[in-house]
Amino acid sequence: MRPLPRPLSWKRLFWLALAIIAFLALMPWTQELPKPFRWSDKLNHFAAFVVLAWLLMAAYRPGWLRSWGLLVAYGAGIEGIQYFLPWRSAEWADLGVDALAAMTGLILYPFFVWTVNKILSIMPPYKIDNEGQ
Template sequence: MKAFLSSKLFKVLFALGVIVIAIGSVMPGKQLPSSLPWDKALHFVGYFGLGFLARMGSDRRPAWLLMVACIVFSLAIEIAQMFIPNRGFEWQDLVANALGVVSGVLVGILGKKLLITHTKA
């Protein structure tokens, strides 16, 4: 159980999350599936996962720094979308991403505390 919950696993999952979000975010708009559920919810969920994995995979970096790094990544993606056909910068996407990151990091903090308490018992 301890090996499954190692920070190395979460680091790998975080890196994969960054890659998946980056690839999905730079696809031209016409290549996106047309039956996507509410766009902002997808932004929130994707960046929630990224924030959660960032917190769970990092033992030394403060939570605020992880939040800033993930939000800056989100901003860079939104700026890049200005140059992609049928995509564009949206402040609402950035807000949904930031709320997802903050929520994910906070849940990650709680998750780490619960795991530490559970493994000591």
């Protein structure tokens, strides 16, 4: 499998995603979700940590075990901060979903690489045309 190109944009996307997830996880949330949608919190956690796993591997390639440990530590940090915020609550279930999602993202990472490489191979090369300016 051909590795992903390592443009600076993977690192930017990773740090942007990390910041957005932290912001959303720590901001005040006053509304209670309707009963059929209460499970969506776990889906949000799952999707966020799958994407974080992909971006972390694409940006830094730290290895599977280290990536998983870093992502679980990030999730634990968020839950730890939420414990002290009066408008949020920390849940072990959230941390469990974060850990499971990080592992799932790492397992599916080769598929992510294959998909991105396939898309890049179909797209015409990007070039800047300075003619006519």
